[in-house]
Amino acid sequence: MLATILHGPGDVRYEDVAEPGILKPTDAIIKLSATCICGSDLWPYRGLETVNAPRPMGHEYCGVVVEVGSDVKTVRPGQFVVGSFATSDNACPHCRHGFQSSCEQREFMAGAQAPYARVPLADGTLVATAEMPADDLLPSLLAVSDVLGTGWYAADAARVRPGSTVAVVGDGAVGLMGVLAARQMGADRVIIMSRHKRRQELALEYGATDIVTERGDAGVARIKELTGAVGADAVLECVGTSESMHQAIDAARPGGSIGFVGVPHGVELGGQYLFFSQKNLLGGPAPVRRFLPQLIDLVLSRRINPGKVFDLELPIADVAEGYRAMDERRAIKTLLRV
Amino acid sequence: MLATILHGPGDVRYEDVAEPGILKPTDAIIKLSATCICGSDLWPYRGLETVNAPRPMGHEYCGVVVEVGSDVKTVRPGQFVVGSFATSDNACPHCRHGFQSSCEQREFMAGAQAPYARVPLADGTLVATAEMPADDLLPSLLAVSDVLGTGWYAADAARVRPGSTVAVVGDGAVGLMGVLAARQMGADRVIIMSRHKRRQELALEYGATDIVTERGDAGVARIKELTGAVGADAVLECVGTSESMHQAIDAARPGGSIGFVGVPHGVELGGQYLFFSQKNLLGGPAPVRRFLPQLIDLVLSRRINPGKVFDLELPIADVAEGYRAMDERRAIKTLLRV
Numbered sequence: 096m097l098a099t100i101l102h103g104p105g106d107v108r109y110e111d112v113a114e115p116g117i118l119k120p121t122d123a124i125i126k127l128s129a130t131c132i133c134g135s136d137l138w139p140y141r142g143l144e145t146v147n148a149p150r151p152m153g154h155e156y157c158g159v160v161v162e163v164g165s166d167v168k169t170v171r172p173g174q175f176v177v178g179s180f181a182t183s184d185n186a187c188p189h190c191r192h193g194f195q196s197s198c199e200q201r202e203f204m205a206g207a208q209a210p211y212a213r214v215p216l217a218d219g220t221l222v223a224t225a226e227m228p229a230d231d232l233l234p235s236l237l238a239v240s241d242v243l244g245t246g247w248y249a250a251d252a253a254r255v256r257p258g259s260t261v262a263v264v265g266d267g268a269v270g271l272m273g274v275l276a277a278r279q280m281g282a283d284r285v286i287i288m289s290r291h292k293r294r295q296e297l298a299l300e301y302g303a304t305d306i307v308t309e310r311g312d313a314g315v316a317r318i319k320e321l322t323g324a325v326g327a328d329a330v331l332e333c334v335g336t337s338e339s340m341h342q343a344i345d346a347a348r349p350g351g352s353i354g355f356v357g358v359p360h361g362v363e364l365g366g367q368y369l370f371f372s373q374k375n376l377l378g379g380p381a382p383v384r385r386f387l388p389q390l391i392d393l394v395l396s397r398r399i400n401p402g403k404v405f406d407l408e409l410p411i412a413d414v415a416e417g418y419r420a421m422d423e424r425r426a427i428k429t430l431l432r433v
Numbered sequence: 434m435l436a437t438i439l440h441g442p443g444d445v446r447y448e449d450v451a452e453p454g455i456l457k458p459t460d461a462i463i464k465l466s467a468t469c470i471c472g473s474d475l476w477p478y479r480g481l482e483t484v485n486a487p488r489p490m491g492h493e494y495c496g497v498v499v500e501v502g503s504d505v506k507t508v509r510p511g512q513f514v515v516g517s518f519a520t521s522d523n524a525c526p527h528c529r530h531g532f533q534s535s536c537e538q539r540e541f542m543a544g545a546q547a548p549y550a551r552v553p554l555a556d557g558t559l560v561a562t563a564e565m566p567a568d569d570l571l572p573s574l575l576a577v578s579d580v581l582g583t584g585w586y587a588a589d590a591a592r593v594r595p596g597s598t599v600a601v602v603g604d605g606a607v608g609l610m611g612v613l614a615a616r617q618m619g620a621d622r623v624i625i626m627s628r629h630k631r632r633q634e635l636a637l638e639y640g641a642t643d644i645v646t647e648r649g650d651a652g653v654a655r656i657k658e659l660t661g662a663v664g665a666d667a668v669l670e671c672v673g674t675s676e677s678m679h680q681a682i683d684a685a686r687p688g689g690s691i692g693f694v695g696v697p698h699g700v701e702l703g704g705q706y707l708f709f710s711q712k713n714l715l716g717g718p719a720p721v722r723r724f725l726p727q728l729i730d731l732v733l734s735r736r737i738n739p740g741k742v743f744d745l746e747l748p749i750a751d752v753a754e755g756y757r758a759m760d761e762r763r764a765i766k767t768l769l770r771v
């Protein structure tokens with residue numbers, strides 16, 4: 096089959112690869128209904144992460160099971176499933192504590208920007224829907240698999256509660272999903288940092304109440320001003336740079352919480368800085384599996400529409416253009432039709 | 434009067450200074466019933482913090498109010514009071530959220546290794562007892578002011594719950610108080626890292642269930658072994674070095690929490706390290722004021738005996754020997770009789 100391979104910075108190709116097959120009795124093979132490009136795919140695409148060998152890309156997926164290994168019990172061929180970008184047995188102590196993305200058997204999905212993908216630990220990773228979902232729900236179900244799950248985790252890790260004042264650092268797809276999540280969790284006020292018109296509009300649509308266009312210290316000062324000099328109760332860090340991380344920490348009130356989900360690049364935090372900031376910090380790869388049943392239900396009942404975050408849709412053969420569009424910020428997030 | 438002044442590394446003197454007086458209408462002057470030396474006093478004493486000018490030492494205190502400023506309403510001369518090492522108005526938004534040590538008006542106490550001390554923001558900082566406490570309770574009431582309050586905060590920040598498995602990094606006075614706090618909060622298991630016999634014994638007396646003598650990676654491996662390869666639910670970091678901080682983070686399970694109260698010196702944490710560790714982190718100067726009423730009550734009703742942490746008692750004139758004894762680890766904590 097053809098699949099997406101990154102050969103080096105800026106060099107992504109849709110090319111011939113071996114079709115995935117069952118390698119372990121806990122595997123499943125799915126035929127993807129749709130797939131997409133993640134903000135985190137841009138790190139290696141931009142040369143900010145080393146690519147030593149051709150890398151199969153893609154870790155967000157939903158689709159129909161076509162084959163399962165002999166140990167798989169909870170999903171079967173023909174079922175529509177959504178899974179997490181981090182596979183999990185959903186049984187180890189970390190999984191039972193709700194941190195499936197730190198599962199003892201965790202693997203990170205790869206190769207899902209393709210028509211077929213192998214999903215390890217199928218029983219603990221995939222959630223099947225009762226019936227085949229309507230076509231128009233596919234973008235939203237695909238979003239659940241990572242971008243919504245990650246924004247949701249950012250809000251969860253930042254301890255958003257009914258009535259919270261929330262700040263979101265980053266107007267990428269994850270940040271926008273963070274806005275949606277914070278509102279679903281009952282936040283009163285959701286301030287997003289953005290200077291990009293289309294992203295601002297989508298943020299408002301997802302429930303943002305305030306937009307801050309300033310950055311760095313000026314951005315923090317503006318958030319302080321908007322919160323009566325107090326700072327936000329909860330801050331969602333959805334970028335991963337040193338500037339965004341410090342901005343997020345500085346924007347929270349003492350005792351407030353930062354959920355950080357942007358994969359950090361070049362971030363170092365000083366001990367005394369963290370100490371005297373006196374703020375809760377929790378980040379990491381999102382344990383999407385914990386949220387899957389709830390998020391799938393919110394989508395199927397049409398209470399949320401995370402799929403709107405895809406503002407570019409391309410046939411998967413044009414995947415290279417999808418990367419370019421996101422790299423140049425012409426697109427927020429690219430959906431690939433397979 | 435005579436008071437304790439640090440002139441430089443290793444050079445602490447009990448010498449003549451001006452007696453404290455009311456500087457602001459929110460001040461109180463107290464006559465100390467007892468005072469003590471803090472582990473954090475050893476940083477400048479050891480030359481690990483620069484001392485540019487003679488520094489009045491001491492920030493832990495309890496005693497009797499002798500004078501109050503014109504705006505002070507809740508305490509009056511003759512009352513026995515306990516206060517926090519961080520002063521607070523107990524009214525600003527941060528105080529109302531329970532983070533009085535980040536109060537908008539915070540000052541850090543100084544000069545309390547002396548017969549008299551000025552306490553700024555008396556109304557928001559001091560808690561008076563209903564009557565004069567028994568003499569034998571003074572060490573424990575003094576402990577409430579910082580060392581117990583800080584150990585308690587470490588356990589609170591690390592989210593110790595009934596049934597938790599807890600690890601304590603550091604067998605200094607704060608670590609030992611952390612053991613006491615974790616048990617009071619219902620921890621099932623409290624593992625302390627210590628290789629010092631007297632401290633181990635006191636830890637066991639305060640409720641530690643396991644002692645780990647290994648350090649660094651070996652210490653982490655031992656904690657993992659003791660917790661069925663999972664890691665601790667809650668870790669109390671009570672030292673402040675790079676090694677202890679990494680040890681604390683590594684000893685927690687994914688999704689677990691680290692409460693760090695050792696003032697960090699030379700600590701830098703990598704963003705990806707924190708991200709992939711996926712653990713809650715909260716530290717800072719303890720908001721002792723939040724805990725004062727509860728902790729005073731636990732002491733007065735003799736349900737806890739934090740005062741046992743003082744294993745050396747000296748007349749305050751011998752304060753220099755008190756510092757030496759703690760520096761050389763001959764004493765866990767020195768109480769100074771005034």
